[in-house]
Amino acid sequence: MTLPADAKPVPNFVVDLAGGREITSVWVNELGGTTFSLGGEEFVKVYPDAHADLLVREEQRLRWAVAFHPVPRVLSSGPGWLHTVALAGRSAVDPHWVARPRTATRAIGEGLRRLHDSLPVADCPFGPPSWIPADAPAADLLVVCHGDACPPNTLIGDDAQCSGHVDFSDLGVADRWSDIAVAASLLESDFEPGLEAEFLDAYGIDADEERMAYYRARWEE
Ligand SMILES: Nc1ncnc2c1ncn2[C@@H]1O[C@H](COP(=O)(O)OP(=O)(O)OP(=O)(O)O)[C@@H](O)[C@H]1O
Ligand SMILES: [Mg+2]
The missing domain is CATH 3.90.1200.10 (Aminoglycoside phosphotransferase (APH), C-terminal lobe)
Structure with missing residues (x-):
């Protein structure tokens, strides 16, 4: 788990989700997954195919937990990616x-x-x-x-x-x-x-x- 040293290539669907907002790669994990910030307002996690199931599990859990505690609200998702609202902080x-x-x-x-x-x-x-x-x-x-x-x-x-x-x-x-x-x-x-x-x-x-x-x-x- 590291703060990324280099800019990562940005997938086209992330560019579409950003809709002109600045895209920043903020985190690269041990599985080769990358988290992008969309203008600081939203985040997109993108995982390699081999680990895409983890984001399915995460979406299920976020949709349950959001009623009780400040966790990212899910906006959209697809195979190997999860798009959420930015939390403060x-x-x-x-x-x-x-x-x-x-x-x-x-x-x-x-x-x-x-x-x-x-x-x-x-x-x-x-x-x-x-x-x-x-x-x-x-x-x-x-x-x-x-x-x-x-x-x-x-x-x-x-x-x-x-x-x-x-x-x-x-x-x-x-x-x-x-x-x-x-x-x-x-x-x-x-x-x-x-x-x-x-x-x-x-x-x-x-x-x-x-x-x-x-x-x-x-x-x-
Ligand atoms: N909705 C959000 N609001 C605010 N910050 C976020 C949000 N989603 C992701 N982040 C930021 O991106 C970073 C990476 O997100 P997250 O920990 O979910 O990714 P990960 O790749 O699964 O992490 P790990 O390295 O633990 O496997 C977080 O530490 C946080 O700083
Ligand atoms: Mg993490």
Whole structure:
């Protein structure tokens, strides 16, 4: 997951969707997928054919979650692409927030707690994220998890509060510690060492080292 170094070729259908607005490639992922901004007003994710199913999963989950939490509203989609309305705020790994690691960390922790408190488990049609084994330990608390709770998927507004989340192809019901462990473990590489306690405090929970180690290991497998 990287901020793109070079401009990527822009597919023709993205040019059509832009309708004259400026097209910027803002993100290239590990699967070769690219996210384009259309004048900062809308975004289009374009994935290689081999991974197009992930965007189908994401669209289903966004259409469900948008009623409960700030997530991208789907405008249109097609094979291997997904077009959404821009949420307010900058990604937590934007240079603006990387220069303010403690503030960003608090927003990530509070934002994850808000996501977990807002999405209704009883109403959620999606099972656990794909990377969580069926024989995971008994849950501390089942919530609707983001499923890919890495810092870049949290957006932070100018008021330094979480303004929403993106990237929902793995949303589903699981132990809250699966999301907490992933977010906590990536703070060091995305920001700096020593932020975990601040993150857990912002979320409002004491560390559960055993569950964090379990989910961290599954995530890294
Ligand atoms: N609707 C949106 N509103 C605001 N920002 C968005 C939106 N959609 C995408 N972005 C921006 O584009 C980036 C990439 O989007 P996203 O995380 O969904 O793509 P991805 O390729 O699936 O990511 P990953 O590298 O985690 O696989 C986000 O971090 C965010 O900055
Ligand atoms: Mg992402």
